[in-house]
Amino acid sequence: MRLAVWTTFLAFMCYLAMDAVSGRRNKNVPKSLSPMPKLITQHGYPAETHTVTTEDGYILTMHRIPYSPKSNSTDTKRPVVFLQHGLISSSVDWVIMGPDKSLAYLLADGGYDVWMGNSRGNMYSTKHNKLSAMLPIFWSFSWHEMGVYDLPAEIDYILTNTGQNDLSYVGHSMGTTMFFALMSVKPDYNAKIRHMVALAPVAFLRNTKSPFASITKLLPSGVLFDFVSNWPFFPNKKLSNGLLGTFCKIGTITQSMCTNTLFQIGGFNTNQLNQTMLPTILHYFPAGSSIKAWKHYGQLINSGSFRQYDHGLVNLYKYGNLYPPDYNLDNINSSVSLVVGANDWLATPEDATQLQLQLPFAVYHEVGLPEFNHFDFLWAIDVKTLVNDKVLSLLKAN
Template sequence: MTIEEEDLGDLSYTIPSSPDDISARLENDVRYLQVPDKVHYSPLQITIYRITSAISSFIFLSILMSLAILRSSIKKLTRGSTNKNSPNMRSPHKPVAPLSKAEKKLVPRLEYYFEIHGLNLLVYKITTDDGFILTLQRVIDPHEPEEITKKRKPVLLLHGLLQSSGAYATSGPDNSLSFFLHRQGYDVWLGNNRCGFEPQHAYLDESDPNMWNWNIYNMARYDLPVMIDQIISRTHKHNKVTLIAHSQGTTQTFLTLLAKNAIAYNHNLNDKLRCFIALSPAVFGGELLRTKNFIKFMNMLPKSMFNYVFGIHSFMPIMMHMRTVLVRTRVFGFLSYSMFNFLFDWDDSLWDKRLRTRHFVFSPVYISSRLMLWWLNNEDGFIKNSTTIFNFKEKWFDTHTPPIYLFVPGKDKLVDGEMLIDHFDRYETDLTEFRYKRIEHYSHLDVLWATDVIETIGQPIVEFLKELDEIDMN
């Protein structure tokens, strides 16, 4: 049974009543991260941007989708019947269990995929200091005694760009990190950044451009700290949280922890994080950002033109409308996979192909055009300026930074994990604990959905956490 908790109780983060309330509460906040200022557009400007972006986004998506389907069809024809893959790429010692009828269903409600395996997913609605209402979820065994549940140490799983918490669960009980960590005795929490599937704000309406005037800095400054605080407030026995993040979630976390930002100090995050585990860490851009034509197109657009093409509200909302209509069908999974494969050259060779459609049930999500502007266009953003935000030759962290563990896929061309490892080896000598693991046969999403993800990532994570526990005991 799904349990929703709307009563936030006596917590440090409550719903702001107005922008003035937010300003007052942030009076002593850090100022290094430059979050966007409030925007002002006339009704006519808003209407023009809505019309032009709706038309251009439809054309842009249609072109990409057509090319993706064409490429998929050509690959299928050229591969023929001589190269058909087995349902998955598991090692022989892990036989494939048949999927039940319940597991084969495509249900756009994450709780369902826990319930069919005897677990509950508690849903908490929490509010950031800038007014966004986030969804925080907690995996619970309804038959477990309360005293046992209280002993579990909290772990927060945070998703990447255009994804949601479902990314950590769609591989099912055998191959999902969320299920595995719960079996290993941890208190598993699933985080979702602002907007998600149902954008909610304390006082702003979806039609207001200010509700969409945010980027990665807002997520680092507001979303992550409130998640950590909420978890600690509800797990009274534990005062630290293990954070595991993927892709954009790692960018968000690294920005939060940068010593020069001081956010970690302002929110005492250095004292609240047990450690930080980064999957496919997105700090430096990879070669794919310099070679893909669709990225080149978005990158060359002046900011003023970007507003006309992609709008000043959510980024390409037509994708969400398509999801609403098609999400329960295999067509949606096929289209989503074809797009990902075409855009980023990722494939499903390491996934359980029976679950491929299910992986895309919980993506995409609503994000702001400003966020995509930061990733792919902005002069001050990731693609053009990531080495300035994260200066390779500067020390980022100090002795107060929690232990860090990087999992770097060898086939990941979206980000440059090797450059990140090189930086840590050269400059981050003050860290109390740092390690990394290269996974040569993995790509960007394989850290979530590969059939050997438990052996390759899950077990090393648990061993790392146990080592930290032993260090604390000594």
Template sequence: MACSSILEVCTAPAADGGICELRVALYGYACEEHTVTTRDGYILSMQRMPMGRSGETGGHRPPVLLQHGLLMDGITWLLNSPDESLAFILADSGFDVWIANTRGTKYSQGHTSYSTDDSAYWDWSWDELVAYEFPATVQYVNDQTGQKLHYIGHSLGTLIGLVSLSQGIQMDLLRSAALLSPIAYLGQVSSALARTAAKIFLAEDMYWLGIHEFDPKGQPVENLLKVICKTPGVDCYDLMTSFTGKNCCLNSSSVDVFLDNEPQPTSTKNLIHLAQMIRGGTIAMYDYEDEEDNIKHYGQPTPPVYNMTSIPNDFPLFLSYGGADAVSDAQDVQILLENLKSRDGDKLVVQYQDDYAHADFVMAVNANQVVYDPLMAFFKLQ
């Protein structure tokens, strides 16, 4: 094992039970397990697919970093067969593929000071994913490859990317970004499950009950879901659809893989932050709901707002959204696009797929032709 003291990183062959062994190596692809320690002490796993099925490493292989969404991990990009999953497709198309795994998920539960049993371990929202995880993973990929990289986010991964770009974080190390089912503004979320949870302050109630880890497979969350499931309009016989919208193009085998590996834990504080976005319709830092606390953290009585118009107009963006998406609602996406309208003409590619819902962008059997081919064509122009 080789380690570096600069970012406290280590590399190793595919670990027993890790994502490389579980979802990559079994298809005959090379895969490396990496770890990165963030400045706030979280030890994150990353997977690298340095080549495709052919095994050829020749030529220029641009690096691309994949960032999953809420309640998911890096397996997001490996749920289908190699001909249908984005990570495999990118590797076979000449890219050097890096897969991120957010703190708290199964393979990223290490910390330099805390265990997952400590409430302090779960004291974060997506603000910290922007401030610490995004720069650490981008820097690591750049250090390992010596190249600028492309970024792909799905769902919460797009929010992390957009806010990081608006803050100018690691801009000099990035070539472009692709945003699949973009999450920025959430005021028009039509997901009955998400809207109801935000309306009844579910995450806040959990937090004050001392539940700092939101584990979808844990008993406390199951008990609270039973409460939501009694709400008119929430169909708990199909939780995925109730949350994501009606996905058009999933097959049963990928859903089985999903159910075997997901959903993953996150922090209750992270869900509070997202609920604040749904209720407020803005993109702001975490609101401590108390002027004195906000002043202590931010030097002002209300949280600072993230400004999407601050993303440089010459930075290339590929954005793909769906008409059936209940989380990344088309109306909210239009607000985001309005904020991006001053971009240079060839630096924003927008794709709309009328029948796609939230999960289709990473699980649809036809996503290769519908979304990934145009995405890779966009990358190759940058």
């Protein structure tokens, strides 16, 4: 385990070195990538781009598939579903595997109006109404802010523009953490959720086996580190992501290192990794976030609790206590389906079980493949039959 931690740490440092060579400037989308709407329209589906500004000034981009070309009419008022990606990911996650497999297309085919969020700090959401992404203060946020500021702005915008009273929510990894944070801190939003499907749910991390998560134990804590670490985390850059795509092509001597790094993050499952698609995936992933968001997960590992960000001595000013408060999961009265991978090293079945016990209206589901890991929820060869068909059935049942 210690060797795996240091291997992942070295891979992380190599990525940062490539990022430094490509320049610190954080541009929205590298020119070598197809724009998100084009990824959708090339398959004959309509695509829209929307922007919304959060209460604290971050300008977020959302992508939408309003209907499927397989539908009989575009005029029907369709139920809305919102998809929220995980850490260092983007809305591309939901379409990258194409119409036959990716969840966004399957939901559109199933009659849904599909909206996809992009959390602050990823390659589609690096703007602010006052701050430049070149400034450290821009990056002073965790997934807590993504939950309590980004999600309300997006949910309210969607409901206003569709005329609906509620929507269904599907999150992967950090997309589930954001949801649990929001509903705990702002419980009024439970009324706006018809049903929530949590893919690889993350709240408790007592049993995580992922070196990617465990590296956070090496990071110092305190106000000083928080100040100097306000920088992007795995930003999407033309050079660094392009090199990843090149290194991970089938037949290269570095290809096995790429796959092993992914497996050390999320769990091993060689049979479900589409290695032909991997270079394309790595042009869009990682998509960027903040170091503080990653560190917040490390705090969950160390504390064993699902709680707000630990600012050190500043806690006394911010929370009125030496320690940050736990999120009150009793406030979550939305119905929740927890969909768990048996071989997920990040969001382990043990931690998902603990979460289920603390959520008032949660049902536990395990994917029917013992080797199923964290990234298989997005990129598995059989993701349609193993996961996405189940997601559609859960949404229709609720």
